[in-house]
């Protein structure tokens with residue numbers, strides 16, 4: 525069945541999602557702010573700022589008018605950076621009322637420590653809300669690389685709708701009802717991708733990378749479970765799956781920022797050279813504060829904070845991490861998990 529869908533945010537991920545939706549025969553409007561880029565997409569069928577080498581589906585319509593973008597849509601995806609998320613939806617409160625809205629944004633709001641789904645529920649209380657997250661590098665999706673994602677929502681109808689509009693021969697969509705865990709996992713893994721990029725730049729070996737990714741998973745799931753997430757979510761695509769891709773791929777912008785830091789560049793230079801959003805930089809500060817406040821042990825977050833914010837030498841921080849307390853390998857036991865149910 526052909527659906528009317530809007531995508532807000534014409535950067536890398538919004539473009540990739542809009543393109544799948546068109547590929548699947550849906551009527552899609554992509555909202556972005558840049559008039560020239562919108563014209564180029566409509567006439568040349570290429571997003572020349574983000575994907576100059578990949579043709580877009582010719583049916584994709586770009587618009588710079590957000591009201592027009594969402595007017596007839598029953599389903600709306602949001603793919604703006606977390607810093608711009610509330611400002612994007614606030615003026616559309618009336619138009620978005622009662623619709624199915626899915627955030628693809630992997631970040632946390634400064635000051636409030638709110639996730640994007642929580643902002644949606646606050647700004648548009650009548651909306652049905654979901655979150656899309658998983659190992660989803662936009663460029664690989666544009667290249668039609670075989671990919672899987674997770675749609676998380678308490679609303680079963682929304683999960684089914686999103687599965688039906690996005691599923692195709694190169695894109696699979698799994699469901700999860702732990703929206704909080706899926707969304708928090710997507711935000712947290714960006715921090716560890718910065719650490720992994722630094723390790724890469726410092727020439728560290730496979731043992732080290734494996735230790736980093738595994739301890740990152742232990743640390744992020746400990747934090748998320750403490751905040752109310754389901755620990756099982758972290759063995760899925762939106763947990764360990766997204767952590768692996770972001771910590772291993774040079775396509776990850778967070779990984780690229782880490783590489784630049786590991787090569788001795790300043791954070792400002794690393795972000796400027798990237799020219800795209802690396803959410804982990806803001807998330808680091810917010811998670812460090814929250815972990816300190818609620819007393820969750822997060823040595824990798826603290827170590828990265830020492831390097832990025834406190835400007836401590838990497839070698840000194842690595843040494844203190846290696847000499848730190850050696851805790852248990854796996855935090856959760858089956859007995860404990862069963863007792864939670």
Ligand SMILES: NC(=O)c1ccc[n+]([C@@H]2O[C@H](COP(=O)([O-])OP(=O)(O)OC[C@H]3O[C@@H](n4cnc5c(N)ncnc54)[C@H](O)[C@@H]3O)[C@@H](O)[C@H]2O)c1
Pocket residue numbers: 533534535536537538556557574603604605606607608611612628629630631660661662663799800801803
């Ligand atoms: N790129 C990926 O592979 C990928 C995959 C999954 C999720 N995400 C998440 O999607 C979100 C968006 O990332 P992206 O990769 O598309 O970023 P991007 O940097 O490629 O694009 C961001 C877009 O948002 C626009 N934007 C910036 N400030 C804005 C504002 N104030 N108002 C409206 N629009 C604004 C930019 O112009 C741009 O079009 C992030 O939270 C990211 O973590 C990205």
Ligand SMILES: O=P(O)(O)OC[C@H](O)CO
Pocket residue numbers: 630658659660661662714717766769770775776777778779801802803
């Ligand atoms: O490029 P990054 O680091 O924002 O990561 C992109 C996606 O989140 C990977 O799933």
